[in-house]
Amino acid sequence: MATDSTMLDPSKFDDIDRKILSILKSDGRATNQEIARALKIAAATVSARIRRMEEAKAIRVVAAADFSAFGFNVLLSIGVEVQNRPAEAVAEDLAALSEVFGCHLVTGAKDIDLLVALHDFSDLSDFLLNKIGKIHGIRSLSPAIAVDIVKYDFDVSVLK
Amino acid sequence: MSRYQLDQLDHHIIEVLGKDARVSNRKIAAKLGVTEGTIRGRIKRLQEENYIRFTAISNPSHLGNPRLVLVGILAVQGQVRKLADRIAEMPGIRAVIVTLGRFDILAVGLFDDLESVLDVANNSILPLPGVRHVETSIVVKTLKYNSRIAKIVPSLPHDDSAPRVKPAPAKKKRGD
Incomplete structure (x- = not known):
C-alpha cells in the first residue's frame, strides 16, 4: 500500500515536522506566524514544511464539520x-x-x-x-x- | 437546541475550508464576494458552536498503516454510559458511540499491531464490570471514509502534548 513513489517516507519527518503537525492537529488554522513563534523558528520554514508535507500527501489540513x-x-x-x-x-x-x-x-x-x-x-x-x-x-x-x-x-x- | 441554523454562506465557507483549512480569510472573502470581517466572524461562530474544527488529517501509510478495528460491546443496561466513558480513555480508541441495536457500545480504534487489539479488547474491555460480550472485527479494506464529516465533541480534550498556540474555543454543553 505504501509503495507509491510520490509518498514521503515517514522517517523523513523530522522533529520540526512533527511539532508543526502536532500543533496543526489541535488547531489547523493556527497561522504560520503563530506556529513559528511557538516553536521559535522562522515563519517561512513553517510554511515550507507544511507545503512539503501536504504535497507528499502525508497530511492534509482541513475543517472537519459536525x-x-x-x-x-x-x-x-x-x-x-x-x-x-x-x-x-x-x-x-x-x-x-x-x-x-x-x-x-x-x-x-x-x-x-x-x-x-x-x-x-x-x-x-x-x-x-x-x-x-x-x-x-x-x-x-x-x-x-x-x-x-x-x-x-x-x-x-x-x-x- | 439553541444553535443557530446555518445559511448558504456558512455552507460555502465549510466547503472551502473542508478542502484546505489554511486558506486566508481574505481569499475566502474574495471567492465568496463578502468582506473579510464577515468571513472572520462566521468562522469564529462556526467554531464556537462546534460546527467545525480545524485539524490535520494524516495519511495512514505515514503512520505505519495502523489497523482500524471495530469493537462491538454488549453491556448490562444502566452501566452503558459509564463503560463508554471508560473505554473512551483506552489507548488507541478513537471513537466511542453508545448505540441501540446489535451492540450497546461501538468503539473504533487504530492499533499498531494485533497484539494491542487483543490487549484492549480482551484484557481491558472484556474484564470491565458490566460487560457481557465483546466482538472484534478488523478492517481489511476501506472502500470509503469521509473524514470531513465528524462529531465535534468539545468536552473531551485529547491528550495533545502540542504547545497550544491559541486558547481552545469556548466549551459548549453537549446535548444535541
Whole structure:
C-alpha cells in the first residue's frame, strides 16, 4: 500500500515536522506566524514544511464539520452479511451510496461494516428499500443506531 | 437546541475550508464576494458552536498503516454510559458511540499491531464490570471514509502534548 513513489517516507519527518503537525492537529488554522513563534523558528520554514508535507500527501489540513452542519441527525452503523457475491463487489455498490460515509470490509461475524448518515428517520425507508434493497448479494443487515457519541477523534484517512 | 441554523454562506465557507483549512480569510472573502470581517466572524461562530474544527488529517501509510478495528460491546443496561466513558480513555480508541441495536457500545480504534487489539479488547474491555460480550472485527479494506464529516465533541480534550498556540474555543454543553 505504501509503495507509491510520490509518498514521503515517514522517517523523513523530522522533529520540526512533527511539532508543526502536532500543533496543526489541535488547531489547523493556527497561522504560520503563530506556529513559528511557538516553536521559535522562522515563519517561512513553517510554511515550507507544511507545503512539503501536504504535497507528499502525508497530511492534509482541513475543517472537519459536525454531522449537524450537514443536517445529519441520524447516524447508523450497519453490519452486512454477504452471500452469492464477492463481498468487495457488494461493498463497492454500498460505498457508491451518498448516505454511506464509511464502508469497510471486515473480518469477523459480518463481511462489511457501514457508517450511514441520514437527515432523519423518514429517510430510512428510501435508503433501505430503494437503495440498499437494489444491491444484490446482501444476506442480512444488522443495524445499530447511534444514541450518543462519546468520542469521535479520527485524524487518519487515506489522502488522495 | 439553541444553535443557530446555518445559511448558504456558512455552507460555502465549510466547503472551502473542508478542502484546505489554511486558506486566508481574505481569499475566502474574495471567492465568496463578502468582506473579510464577515468571513472572520462566521468562522469564529462556526467554531464556537462546534460546527467545525480545524485539524490535520494524516495519511495512514505515514503512520505505519495502523489497523482500524471495530469493537462491538454488549453491556448490562444502566452501566452503558459509564463503560463508554471508560473505554473512551483506552489507548488507541478513537471513537466511542453508545448505540441501540446489535451492540450497546461501538468503539473504533487504530492499533499498531494485533497484539494491542487483543490487549484492549480482551484484557481491558472484556474484564470491565458490566460487560457481557465483546466482538472484534478488523478492517481489511476501506472502500470509503469521509473524514470531513465528524462529531465535534468539545468536552473531551485529547491528550495533545502540542504547545497550544491559541486558547481552545469556548466549551459548549453537549446535548444535541
